Amino acid sequence: MNYAEIKYNDIANGPGVRTSIFVSGCTHHCKGCFNEIAWDFNYGTPFTDATISDIINSMKPDYIAGLTLLGGEPFEPANQRGLIPLLKAVKENYPAKDIWCFTGYLFDEDIMDKMYDKYPETREMLSYIDVCVDGRFVEELKDMMLKFKGSSNQRTILVQQSLKEGTVITAEEYQ
Numbered sequence: 001m002n003y004a005e006i007k008y009n010d011i012a013n014g015p016g017v018r019t020s021i022f023v024s025g026c027t028h029h030c031k032g033c034f035n036e037i038a039w040d041f042n043y044g045t046p047f048t049d050a051t052i053s054d055i056i057n058s059m060k061p062d063y064i065a066g067l068t069l070l071g072g073e074p075f076e077p078a079n080q081r082g083l084i085p086l087l088k089a090v091k092e093n094y095p096a097k098d099i100w101c102f103t104g105y106l107f108d109e110d111i112m113d114k115m116y117d118k119y120p121e122t123r124e125m126l127s128y129i130d131v132c133v134d135g136r137f138v139e140e141l142k143d144m145m146l147k148f149k150g151s152s153n154q155r156t157i158l159v160q161q162s163l164k165e166g167t168v169i170t171a172e173e174y175q
Helices: 049-058 077-093 107-115 120-128 159-165
Strands: 002-010 017-023 064-070 098-102 131-134 155-158
Touching (some): 002 049, 017 049, 049 077, 077 098, 107 120, 107 131, 155 159
Parallel strands (some): 098 131
Antiparallel strands (some): 002 017, 131 155
């Protein structure tokens, strides 16, 4: 897996100050995507154990609220395999800090109905994620006033509660 960028002290991609990693590789190719360069799976820098250590170390300060995964597409199967060791390390080292994930896949229709049983990595990855912003970016629905979303079709989902209840539970404060 490669990554396009890591932003330390990011305030745009989830609540509070965060560390954000933009993975490389996306098959959605949304019209108007802000990060088109990251569609290529070979773009950027190889994701290594040293990268994981850097991210874990960046999250030490109390003012860092959590980790955000963006892309590219974190839920591409190849990226899931690469991200699991990072997510596991974050939860082991910082159980009180949250993990957000932005994905073009729909949580219920794509991730749960199609990937959850097909890819064991999907199940494990979801076990670490607290909040998922789902849905492709739709340029015609772009709204700069939305909190942590680019277009009005996207939802902010409480992952653990949704898994427990078997239905999509959205975070009302971000809708």
